[in-house]
Amino acid sequence: MSETVTKPLALTMGDPAGVGPQITMAAWQQLRDSPQHGFFVIGAPELYAPHMAVEIINHPDEAPEIFQKALPVLPLANMPLPKPGQPDSDTAPAIIKTIETAVSLCLEGQADAVVTNPINKALLYGAGFKHPGHTEFIAALCESASKRPTQPVMLLTGGGLRVALATIHIPLREACNALTTSALIALGQIVSTSMRQDFGLLAPKIAFTGLNPHAGENGTIGREEVEIINPAAEQLRAAGIDISDARSADTVFAEALTGRFDAIIAMTHDQGLIPVKTLDIWGGVNSTLGLPIVRTSPDHGTGYDAAAEGNARPDSLIAAIKQSRLMTDNRKRLA
């Protein structure tokens, strides 16, 4: 078997007025003696340097040597330094640039995965950002680099659940109309592939949630299950994927916790996020499947109030870092 080369993980700065800087420093403190979780952060060194040992690097390959004694920072951001909890739109171009750089480094093989710190999308729109989230932005960056169509899939892990989402950053009213059999088939294939190659599950068992109460009650409380979701499940099963017809969303998460399903595909953002965040508000991880790179993120936002109070918890970022390493190693091992 050929030897695989381990590269450090690339963390983005995120919104410098949010919890990103605090949780990055706390994550480094907790992981500095764990070389397999070695990372560097792309951002303004001044965010970290007053609080801890920082070493500026010029290339990701310098990070592993440094990681145990100092936080390696690839300095990209030329920007004003906001106070914690006080977002500044002048930081937007630098925030965007750090994400672009992390993705490029990963696509070039200089970093093993991208771990993003939280951003506030509204702050970025004035700087030309055109995406509702990292998920769509990173997919667009990968698509333009690879010249291949990319269908990004948001997967939340936490509280013993793995939940992929059929729709994400669109109004709930539109989400119902956005569900199509062909999109659900593509989604089922991406989730099944990821469960095998990223999570090492040889025979993953997947469930679709229904959209309507009681999964539509045989078409009497909504037709999406019989007309859209179940036909997708049928075609996926014909292709050898172990996936259920639409199951009642009020019980399927509890069924998964008993081991009956390894992953659930939920129809809308909050249908999937509510159980994960309720079970595991601090430890949840948001990953993007369907990309040529591994990308994970904490499952919380910029938390400006926690940043201002200085009591931000790093648990979710640490879980995201660990999960990115697990996914990367599995992907290399099972490729």
Ligand SMILES: NC(=O)C1=CN([C@@H]2O[C@H](COP(=O)(O)OP(=O)(O)OC[C@H]3O[C@@H](n4cnc5c(N)ncnc54)[C@H](O)[C@@H]3O)[C@@H](O)[C@H]2O)C=CC1
């Ligand atoms: N991956 C990303 O970049 C994400 C970004 N966001 C963005 O974050 C912004 C704020 O969104 P909200 O819905 O208010 O969610 P939020 O997660 O930022 O805040 C919800 C509550 O959790 C607290 N909190 C968040 N992270 C914390 C941490 N690490 N430690 C301690 N407390 C923490 C906050 O202080 C707040 O009370 C929005 O602009 C949203 O778009 C939201 C989710 C993910």
Ligand SMILES: NCC(=O)COP(=O)(O)O
């Ligand atoms: N609920 C998490 C979320 O929507 C974050 O989106 P993204 O920035 O990871 O695309």
